[in-house]
Amino acid sequence: MGRSPCCSKDEDLKRGAWTAEEDKILIDYIRVHGHGRWRNLPQKAGLKRCGKSCRLRWLNYLGPDIKRGNISSDEEELIIRLHNLLGNRWSLIAGRLPGRTDNEIKNYWNTNLSKRMKDNKDHNKETTTSSSNPKHPQTEPTPFKIDLPVIRTKATKCSKPLLINNNAQQSTPIPLLLDASAAAAGSEANNNKNIVSSIASNHKELLSKNYNSNDEFLPFFSEDDDKEILSMTDLLIDDYCNLTDADGGLNDLLINSDVSDLCYEVLLSPYSDQPTTIFSDDILNQWTHSYFDDADDHINHDDDSIVDRHCHQSNDKEIE
DNA sequence: AACTCGTCCAACCGCTGGATA
DNA sequence: TTATCCAGCGGTTGGACGAGT
Numbered sequence: 001m002g003r004s005p006c007c008s009k010d011e012d013l014k015r016g017a018w019t020a021e022e023d024k025i026l027i028d029y030i031r032v033h034g035h036g037r038w039r040n041l042p043q044k045a046g047l048k049r050c051g052k053s054c055r056l057r058w059l060n061y062l063g064p065d066i067k068r069g070n071i072s073s074d075e076e077e078l079i080i081r082l083h084n085l086l087g088n089r090w091s092l093i094a095g096r097l098p099g100r101t102d103n104e105i106k107n108y109w110n111t112n113l114s115k116r117m118k119d120n121k122d123h124n125k126e127t128t129t130s131s132s133n134p135k136h137p138q139t140e141p142t143p144f145k146i147d148l149p150v151i152r153t154k155a156t157k158c159s160k161p162l163l164i165n166n167n168a169q170q171s172t173p174i175p176l177l178l179d180a181s182a183a184a185a186g187s188e189a190n191n192n193k194n195i196v197s198s199i200a201s202n203h204k205e206l207l208s209k210n211y212n213s214n215d216e217f218l219p220f221f222s223e224d225d226d227k228e229i230l231s232m233t234d235l236l237i238d239d240y241c242n243l244t245d246a247d248g249g250l251n252d253l254l255i256n257s258d259v260s261d262l263c264y265e266v267l268l269s270p271y272s273d274q275p276t277t278i279f280s281d282d283i284l285n286q287w288t289h290s291y292f293d294d295a296d297d298h299i300n301h302d303d304d305s306i307v308d309r310h311c312h313q314s315n316d317k318e319i320e
Numbered sequence: 321a322a323c324t325c326g327t328c329c330a331a332c333c334g335c336t337g338g339a340t341a
Numbered sequence: 342t343t344a345t346c347c348a349g350c351g352g353t354t355g356g357a358c359g360a361g362t
Contacts, residue, residue: 015331016331016355016356017356039346039347052332053331055348055349057330057331060330061330061331089350089351102349102351104329104330106352107328108328110352
């Protein structure tokens with residue numbers, strides 16, 4: 001589709017770093033008129049800037065919720081985990097880090113973490129090749145290596161305002177429990193199925209306690225008072241899962257089985273620009289703290305997937 | 321002091337896809 | 342149905358800055 005560029009290069013528009021004066025003009029304008037309609041905003045505000053540039057400046061720098069300052073170690077660990085899970089889905093990752101922008105996280109990853117990952121990987125290779133004795137397997141793998149298949153969601157806008165029902169959030173942590181014995185014994189494909197089935201069935205059970213809605217629907221409600229229930233068919237999610245699955249059964253499971261909707265809800269977020277409930281805050285906190293606080297533990301469990309890992313913890317708690 | 325080099329990060333760019341006329 | 346608008350995404354660029362020589 002042909003579309004004229006947002007800002008013609010011929011136009012006498014300013015580029016490059018923003019001045020404090022420009023910032024003030026933009027802030028003042030948005031304070032009065034709100035943001036949106038970025039194309040017309042510069043003209044109305046009296047800025048010689050491209051609308052896109054204004055939007056970027058606001059979203060990445062001037063916005064009231066932007067958190068400045070260094071990335072904390074907790075945030076860093078969360079970024080690493082989410083990147084393992086989501087890949088370069090910076091906006092999704094940013095959605096889990098309040099006050100951080102996708103641009104900031106992307107920059108941080110590219111300048112700090114990707115290098116560290118590479119170093120860890122190289123170090124891993126060296127130690128792996130040097131340890132020839134099978135009776136003494138490598139005991140110091142990289143703490144950041146997590147071979148969980150990346151889940152990719154399409155970053156789509158959602159025209160219908162969806163709110164995660166507060167009751168649902170209160171019901172967290174979502175019981176991401178996995179049959180540990182099955183996970184330990186099964187093939188990769190079976191593991192994936194077990195993971196999805198287990199997540200779904202546990203979540204389904206949880207939801208059934210809180211909702212009387214039909215299983216075909218998810219407990220998402222509109223902002224309207226009439227609490228319209230929206231089916232997941234209203235949500236556009238494709239390329240939804242990149243999990244490896246030898247016999248294709250996982251996709252079938254996701255698409256055809258009665259747990260598919262719940263898998264969508266548990267694994268994927270309908271939002272691209274909002275904090276998501278892919279995993280509950282409790283779970284993310286557990287990942288951050290439980291996993292990394294105990295160095296010996298995480299070293300020994302390096303090959304566990306995130307879900308596996310969490311499931312072990314959950315099962316341990318249950319046993320206790 | 322002057323220069324080079326590497327790093328960081330704000331900003332830019334091209335593209336996508338939903339919304340709309 | 343089509344063309345255009347618009348917001349958003351992710352990759353890339355380039356200027357500022359500090360460290361090293």
